[in-house]
Amino acid sequence: MSSISDQFTEEEIREADTTNSVDEVEVKSNAISEFISNKLVRGRQERMVQDQESVLREFEAFVYWLDRVHVCMVDDGHVVEFNDHLKHSDRYLTRTHPDVDGLLELDLSDVSRHNILSVLVDFYNFLKEEKGVVSNNPAQQALRSFPEDEFDLTPPDRPRKEMDEMREFLEWLDTPFERAIILTLLKTGVRIGELVNIDLRCVHLGDGAGNTHPLYQRFLDQYDINLISEVRDKPDTMFVYTKFNEGTEIREEIRKHGNKRKDEQGSVIPIDDELKTALLEYLLTRNPPLEHDHRDIAIPLFTKPSSEGTLDRLTYGSVRGQFGEKGSADGVLAEYGWDEQGAPTEENVFMHYFRHYFTDNHKHNHGVYRGWMPAGVIAYIRGDVDKSATVGSERRESTARENTYSHSDWRNYKINIEQPYLDNIYKFGIYDQTVPRRDPLAAPSR
Template identity: 70%
Template sequence: MSSISDAQFSEAEKKEADTTSSVDEIELKSAPIESFISEKRAQNKQNSFVQIQESRLREFEAFLYWLDKIHVCSASDAQIVEFNDFLKNGDRYLTITEPHNGSEGTREINLSDVSRHQILTTLVDFYNYLQMDKGIISNNPAQQALRGFSDDEFDLSPPDRMRIEMDEMREFLDWLDTPFERAIILSLLKTGVRIGELLNEDLQCVHIGDGSGGTHPVYQHILDQYDVSLRSEVRDKPDSVYIYSAFNEETVIDGEERKQGNKRKDDDGSVIPIDDELKTAIIEYLMMRSPPLEHKRTKTRIPLFTKPTSSGGLERLTYSSIRSQFGDHNTDSSGALAEYDWYKQGADTEDNVFMHYFRHYFTDNMKHNHGVYRGWMPTGVIAYIRGDVDKSAVVGSERSESTARENTYSHSDWRNWALNVEAPYLNNIYKFGVYDETLPRQPPQEVQI
């Protein structure tokens, strides 16, 4: 579908476009997309990203012209919903080249869900620009389509992805051989964090409580081994873990180059509660591992999860080593997931369980009336724990970082972590019954409502 120039519209048609200003901005209405893209470039946005945004807007512009010769400033909610349906029903593929069995080859990936969300996000940003920055339209017509998209597809996971019952997941956890494997999988299942965020976790970010408001003596002993002090974010929150805010791979933190980036969207990071099963798994793992011999006591943060080194010590777990351990994307089909017959090399994506699957599992089962678990958390709480940009409220604008959290509570309410995060989490997170006896759980803090 080719782009349609705004020159196709007469000056009178441009004047009739939706406006909230007392002066018709004919010059802007003659080239609104060019104006929007020019501003992006002036903000030093990455050129490749700006080009993608322009391409998305041109496709939408052409669709409106094809639909009924509609100017982009006159688009309605219904027309953008129709555009979303057009994208949903169309065949949208991206051909990529990648190594396969040792040789280069191509394959097609269906981008119908992910690209649709990105296109709608660009439209929200574009119309926010026309409405809030320039004042030439009365409302943002893209909000309804994005909101509806998000309600149905919060996690953007394939609709035919295999579902695992709770008792099946427990059998898998029981089958795992080592405390290391159980701690990794339970961390992903209980928090929905990204793998990179898990690999970047340090001891100072985790506070294992004793059940009565203090630090568990075993964990305190481990902290003392390395002269580690808890971060302020978790120091007064027993049974919690702090997830760092976003940074790129190869970022140097306290003298250590991080090989895996963090994608968490919260500027200040997130504090996630830890229930009795997960804290038991973490302590069991830490008691079984040898101390990391290769660390600089005064400089390097001590990682939570480690792997052996060739010299006999331990170092931070890497993305490649965790994939090797669990058989995720491994050509020889070894590892825990492959051995359990949940991952088969070459099988369709929806038929395999990848490490990222556990993030989807958390999200799907914690949503109301979804998954195979009856407990649930408000969408905003899920978004906070996952570290997401808004996918249920109106987003897509760099000028408006409204999130699903603000759909659930007001902005100031999120400062009351005990009431609005800890309590709904601990009261609803699923239990697998992996341990006959768990460490005492830190009860939700008493708070004044």
């Protein structure tokens, strides 16, 4: 996209507020491009970065149209007026997405407007903290000035699926691959990007007696895999890394999707008998790889269904292709009738829905499931900050977080994570017989 910064002279650009003279003209002349390039380097998804650039180009056009002001010279009043523009104007000033021709009509929810202003906060924080070319963050100042009722951030109602409806869907799925994917999302609440990053070395499927299941051990031996320390002594668990960004190497592999775990240690998630059965069933039916050296890659848990003799990691695009995007006419969810093209968001089920299903149904007195988990356990499994630790505007270490966010100690993990999780995780009853797991209070194997 062309930049309105081209309309300003070098002298005008130099007049923009600055705290650092290093390359100030170069940075200010390409402020949005610098921000976008930084996002891409850090592994953000290209589509998401395109949307952020569209927001910034619209803001750039607005302040130029309003006061012929450069984006590095705006104040909080410009942001307030931009918010008003988003609420009351009929159309954007710019072509806001490279895949869309012409102007787009404005019809923004409060959530969308808040998200747009949050992009501005991120942009000016980048210019202030990393580039030093502005001395304050006008977007952040503007957001703080709005009245409490300016944005209704209540999420839209999601479709209510009873337990028997979800069971019928799981039984309808055609392949062990589909069942394993959906059950992993339902049982753990992981994000799609985290799901595709799970490696075989991060999963320990047990035999019910404290040892590795012989079938799973066969897979580990086939690829010469050693389990990572986080799960090695914890049968029936999986480890979700805290972060992976594009450009992060695992031996010779480049990860394409980032994890968003908040805790620096990652998460060790218990695996119940139903999910363990689904994972073993999937691995037994997965296409065996051709003979080659596997030592230079981390073997993925989930591979592309189309892989023939290869170990191609499942990707975000593969998941969308198999199950369908939000509002897509194709994919498993559309075929089942749960994701109808053109229907309101609150009436459809899409892949991210299963993360919400896990969370909502395990909160106390929420959802359609009678069991519940402590807030700290849900936060740990999801990879969130434990919101039960929030008191007023201050955040402190609560007992829930102290107990829950430590998986290095075996007994602490079993009592505070594994036991409450297994006592309350929902069961769908899709198998006549499941592969048993060990009593969580039994002593660890040595």
